[in-house]
Amino acid sequence: MKPLPHVVIVGGGFAGLWATRALASAPVRITLVDRGNHHLFQPLLYQVATAGLSAPDIAAPLRHILRRQKNVEVRMATVERIDAAGKRVVLDDGSSIDFDLLLLASGATHAYFGNDHWAAHAPGLKTLDDALDLRRKLLLAFERAEATHDPAEREAWLSFAIVGGGPTGVELAGTLAEIARHTLKDEFRNIDPARARVRLIEAGPRVLSSFPEALSEKARRQLEALGVEVSTGTPVADITADGYRLGDTFVPAKTVVWAAGVAASPLGRTLGVALDRAGRVPVRPDLSVPGHPDIFVAGDLAAITQDDGSPVPGVAPAAKQMGRHVAQAIRARLAGRPTTPFRYRDYGNLATIGRMAAVVDFGRLKLSGLLAWWFWLVAHVFFLIGFRNRLVVLLNWCWAYWSYQRAARIILGEDRSDTK
């Protein structure tokens, strides 16, 4: 008997996991490779960073999700490069995995646009470990402010900046302002956490630029109502251990968070094809790599435009759709049928801002404020994987709503930052 074709899927995010599941009944053997042991529900990662949720609340072991899908083997391993000509995936321990068909869905990472030295002072948010590091950094800042006797130093510890006014930046800024003003109330004796300065810095003309202008404006007003200073139109010129420079002004701030940009996973470079400016792989309409019909790219690493010429956005629904499309293309390829072009179906766009505030854009239906927040909450909890996670997350939210408290305000791990 001929062995079944071997499909290797790199990355257990939305694209990789949805492709894997869609191949459940296909006549293939699948190996799913991921650096971590879990699928991460990235849209709620900022909640772990801001101590609202525990890390396991928004993640589930890949093995567990796929335990009943017998044609999949899950490998926890780090991929070093793709050997496209040799049709194998090379791991960091030097071993390799041969493939007949490959889906590369290794996503994106932070990008500092040529200012990589900012990374040490302005960490980003992509993994659970990032989120726990950021949580420690945010909570420790208030501790340091309480402990110091130097007024200037105290002010610097109570000065926070979030660089980047996209959904992640807006969520972080809104939640941080809420923590300072409500959650930490009455807990300190030498500082008033409510006097913390939370600044959201967007280089472009408005926050949430992927939303219609009216909603951007509403988001700005909701942020300001929560106590966030919104700065638009000027990019950050420098970030150091002690603060940041905006235009000609240096602002002391011990805590700067990077939410300004992502670059595609470096594995794209190892394919040996031309990449776009963000390092993404421009794929053919069926999501295969030009010149390599057996290699597909999906999710944040894939560059593809919609019929109107706009790029398919780097959001979870797009990644899931691409993952499912690749599964379909693989089935077609194996059956000798032609593949079809990928079409992104845009169901809408939502972003949360903080307690009871959000914006929702579903084309004709545009919402902001409390109703949008409820919409956001239901959608996010619904899409969380696993019955138990949903329950725990809902419970946490009810608790947070009722008490203004955040359930995970525990400082874990050592402080490895330069600003100890």
Add this chain to the structure above:
Amino acid sequence: MKPLPHVVIVGGGFAGLWATRALASAPVRITLVDRGNHHLFQPLLYQVATAGLSAPDIAAPLRHILRRQKNVEVRMATVERIDAAGKRVVLDDGSSIDFDLLLLASGATHAYFGNDHWAAHAPGLKTLDDALDLRRKLLLAFERAEATHDPAEREAWLSFAIVGGGPTGVELAGTLAEIARHTLKDEFRNIDPARARVRLIEAGPRVLSSFPEALSEKARRQLEALGVEVSTGTPVADITADGYRLGDTFVPAKTVVWAAGVAASPLGRTLGVALDRAGRVPVRPDLSVPGHPDIFVAGDLAAITQDDGSPVPGVAPAAKQMGRHVAQAIRARLAGRPTTPFRYRDYGNLATIGRMAAVVDFGRLKLSGLLAWWFWLVAHVFFLIGFRNRLVVLLNWCWAYWSYQRAARIILGEDRSDTK
């Protein structure tokens, strides 16, 4: 107006926190110093290590617990030594805190009895960071076993040893056997996790030696029913990165956990008084330090005997009682009244073994098995601090009972072990 006397409390565990609360209405200023930002419910720490609970489920920020007690300032700082003569607590940044009265309640840490080089291969379990490290180590062992092609190496990755047959060792061994046999079922393709060897090694003649012999025997039988090999009467002779030696036999095992012994916090040594063999401070009947009537010691760091000559055990109820007693002694001292001797009230002893199995010893009432487990569950959830934690923990337990699943099987942080 004369300033209020300054009481410094070192350690936010059961002794320190209970003393702080008991001084809520006393005419004192209190500074509570802890290395972490949280009070930890240590009796459930093994559940975090074995992926049943998230770290924040069993911890709460000290500031939050004490936010309404206006006579307390919480300081997150590491104490380096006590300057008993100078009546000040010296921090690791060189600064110091003067006290009028001191409670030293810095607890205990792992002890390797002169074999400190074992620490790298057999980590212990005292803090939340220890628990997350251990969780990673346990979960990674199964990943490594799945990935290797070498049968001997695979066997070593599937060989686990817990050194120490006290409550923590028994809890860890029972839960680990349950994970191997039930939780991970169907999730691997190259190994059968149920074939993992879980060995509990006790140097003394029986496990749970603080319980009556009949309950020790029941615990042994319940452990064996869960699949744990129980070895008694022989101490571990050596531990390396590749396994352990028991008598003349070297047993390959990549994962060895240390639950065999604790030593008192090294801060006791800096008091300049004679310590007992375990490094604890032999205190006077009112829990003050001989020669230093203004310094008290409580919890695991205090050595004190009961009327029958047996030592007060190092358990949470004893620490709480000591903490409250020190608060009383401080009030008496300030009021010019004589202090009273501490008397430990032993309400009983309970230990859990695994799914639905536990032993309970309340003097005349002795239970084992399912009924004891329910008893254990109710007692532990009841004593957890915080309404929300109790609900989440109960929910997790219901979920675990119903599904055999464990909610926190997420590998966090980097693998810094020598056995990568």
